[in-house]
Each structure stands twice: as structure tokens, then as C-alpha cells.
Amino acid sequence: MSTLLSSWSKDVNTVPQNFVFPPEERPGDLPAPLCKGIPVIDLQQSGGHHDTADLVHQIIKASQDLGMFQVINHGVSEELMDDTMSLFKEFLDMPEEDKASYCSEDITKSFVLYTGSSNSNLNKKGNATYWKDSVKHSCHPLEDHIQSWPEKPARYREVVGTYSVEVRKLSLRILDLISEGLGLEEGYFADELSKTQGLIVNHYPPCPNPSLVLGVGGHFDPNLLTILQQEEYGLQMYKDEQWVGVEPLPHAFVINIANQLELISNGMLKSAKHRAVTNSSIARTSIVTFISPSRECVIEPAKALVKSGNPQLFKGVQYKEFINTYAGKIKDPKDTTLESYRLQA
Ligand SMILES: O=C(O)CCC(=O)C(=O)O
Numbered sequence: 027m028s029t030l031l032s033s034w035s036k037d038v039n040t041v042p043q044n045f046v047f048p049p050e051e052r053p054g055d056l057p058a059p060l061c062k063g064i065p066v067i068d069l070q071q072s073g074g075h076h077d078t079a080d081l082v083h084q085i086i087k088a089s090q091d092l093g094m095f096q097v098i099n100h101g102v103s104e105e106l107m108d109d110t111m112s113l114f115k116e117f118l119d120m121p122e123e124d125k126a127s128y129c130s131e132d133i134t135k136s137f138v139l140y141t142g143s144s145n146s147n148l149n150k151k152g153n154a155t156y157w158k159d160s161v162k163h164s165c166h167p168l169e170d171h172i173q174s175w176p177e178k179p180a181r182y183r184e185v186v187g188t189y190s191v192e193v194r195k196l197s198l199r200i201l202d203l204i205s206e207g208l209g210l211e212e213g214y215f216a217d218e219l220s221k222t223q224g225l226i227v228n229h230y231p232p233c234p235n236p237s238l239v240l241g242v243g244g245h246f247d248p249n250l251l252t253i254l255q256q257e258e259y260g261l262q263m264y265k266d267e268q269w270v271g272v273e274p275l276p277h278a279f280v281i282n283i284a285n286q287l288e289l290i291s292n293g294m295l296k297s298a299k300h301r302a303v304t305n306s307s308i309a310r311t312s313i314v315t316f317i318s319p320s321r322e323c324v325i326e327p328a329k330a331l332v333k334s335g336n337p338q339l340f341k342g343v344q345y346k347e348f349i350n351t352y353a354g355k356i357k358d359p360k361d362t363t364l365e366s367y368r369l370q371a
């Protein structure tokens with residue numbers, strides 16, 4: 027089936043065989059218990075030195091313990107979040123013929139719409155397909171990319187452009203707080219390390235049998251920092267040897283520590299393994315912003331974090347090489363990309 031999943035999924039009452047995962051990869055009990063321990067961090071501080079120190083402490087602790095936290099009062103307006111979510115739903119709901127020109131399996135194109143994974147290795151024959159349609163495009167610098175974005179709905183460029191700029195500001199603020207908490211110089215992540223910004227909007231239609239399929243399989247994000255907006259349940263993280271649900275909180279963002287932050291922090295911060303499951307009653311849409319280094323950038327543990335008694339844990343790697351390794355390994359159930367750059371003790 028080459029057409030988008032959402033164009034036919036409502037007409038089937040069993041899951042087609044190519045979407046059925048082998049028993050050992052299936053999601054198991056649904057819904058998984060909600061994780062009570064994922065911190066919800068209020069970014070609105072009254073501005074005193076004490077407050078900032080406390081905020082930095084909360085962010086670093088969550089990033090060390092779990093690699094995931096949620097933020098509220100984060101500065102991106104509720105209206106903009108709602109508007110962006112509605113806009114993407116409107117885009118995804120357009121008739122097939124309006125979206126056909128964007129559909130491609132070549133995810134290196136500047137704007138693509140596809141069913142399944144963005145990883146072409148995973149879409150090869152023999153692998154089960156993820157139960158989702160996704161929109162994928164770059165966002166920064168805006169003027170380099172906005173021309174490749176759809177003209178329909180008419181507000182696409184305006185709304186998604188504003189959203190991208192606002193979410194970037196939030197990301198850079200969080201990265202500044204992280205750099206302060208790690209004791210790195212101001213602006214450590216501001217340049218090459220956060221040079222690119224991509225967006226993936228995942229749309230998971232209701233599924234006739236959610237226990238057989240995955241929305242997205244377990245993975246670590248390969249980039250620097252991920253900022254996710256969701257309204258419905260579906261995101262899970264792997265914690266203490268089990269999958270637990272990440273509660274959707276209205277107008278919060280889920281922040282994911284991704285692989286490069288673990289590498290740069292010399293293992294002090296942990297990237298979070300996560301996946302998405304589906305449900306049989308309602309469609310779920312997640313808007314995911316990926317902040318990444320430039321492809322040419324060489325990533326290595328920050329010099330200030332490597333000392334005697336704290337030896338260097340990872341070797342340096344050019345970001346494009348890391349991404350190529352990741353593309354080859356994502357099917358590995360342990361997702362060991364970062365491990366391949368770990369120095370032997
Ligand atoms: O949709 C979700 O909740 C998770 C998506 C995700 O992990 C990703 O796109 O990398």
C-alpha cells in the first residue's frame with residue numbers, strides 16, 4: 027500500500043500483516059502505568075539568583091536521573107500551541123490529492139510526508155511498519171526553508187514559522203540553563219551545537235488492535251535536545267526495565283535529553299529511551315522539534331568535564347558520522363549508537 031495510512035485505516039477492522047510486529051517487539055499491556063516520577067518544571071521564576079539556581083538544579087537532576095522532564099510556563103503561548111496543533115491536523119486532514127505531491131520515501135527531501143519510519147533501513151521489506159504518518163521538514167534558519175513548506179492551508183507558513191522561532195527560543199533557554207548547571211561557559215551550546223532545527227509531526231490514527239503495532243519503536247533521539255508537544259496519551263519511556271506512560275499535560279512540553287547531550291556532558295546527563303503506542307479510539311498527533319548540531323560539527327565531551335577522577339567516556343565524532351551509524355543501528359533493540367563511541371575503561 028503506497029498511500030498514506032490515514033487514508034485507509036478507518037476502513038479496516040483488522041491490522042494488515044505488514045503492520046504487525048513480532049511477539050517480542052509488541053507493546054504488551056496497554057495502557058502502561060503512567061510514570062509519576064517525571065518532573066514537571068515551572069520555568070517562570072521571579073528572577074532572583076536563588077530561583078535560577080533552583081531551576082538549574084531541577085533541570086540537571088531530571089536530566090541525570092531520567093533524561094526526560096516536562097516544562098510549564100515556558101513562554102510559548104497556549105494560543106500558538108493550539109493554533110499549530112490545529113493547523114497540522116487541518117493539513118493532515120486535507121484530501122489525498124492535495125497532499126500527494128509531498129508524499130515520498132526519500133526523507134532527504136526538504137519537505138516530506140510518509141507512512142512508517144523516517145529511517146529507510148527500517149522501511150525495507152521484512153520489517154513491520156510503524157502505525158503512523160509523519161510530516162518532516164527543516165525549520166532553521168527560517169528563510170532557507172520556508173519556501174519548501176506547503177501553501178495550503180494558507181496559514182501554514184505563518185503559523186509554523188512563528189512556532190519554530192518560539193520553540194527555538196525555549197530550546198536555547200533550556201540549553202543555557204543546562205550549560206550553567208554543567209559549569210560550562212555561557213553560550214556553550216548556542217552556535218554549531220544547536221545549528222539546525224527540524225520538525226516531525228507524527229499522526230497516529232486509531233488502530234483496530236493497538237497491542238499488535240507500534241507508533242514508533244523504542245529509540246534514543248540522536249540529536250542534542252528534543253521538545254515534544256502532545257495532547258493525547260501515547261508516549262512512553264523506558265524506566266527501571268519497563269515501559270511507563272508519559273502523562274499528557276495541557277500546554278506543557280516534554281523535553282528529551284538526546285544522545286549528543288549525553289556525549290558532551292561526558293555521561294553526566296542521560297538520554298531517555300522512548301517510544302509511542304497507539305489506541306483504538308482516537309487519533310493522536312505529536313509535534314516534535316529536534317535541535318541538532320551542524321553535520322560538520324565534531325562532538326566530544328566538554329573539556330571542563332574531563333578531569334582526573336572523571337576520565338573521558340566517549341570519543342569525539344563528527345555529527346554526520348554519528349547520524350550514519352544511527353541510521354544503520356536503529357533496529358537494534360538496545361539502540362547502541364552512543365555505545366559505539368564509548369571509550370573502553
Ligand atoms: O510521538 C511521540 O510521542 C514520540 C515521537 C518520537 O519519539 C520521535 O519522533 O522521535
Ligand SMILES: [Fe+2]
Nearest residue numbers: 245246247300
Ligand atoms: Fe524520539
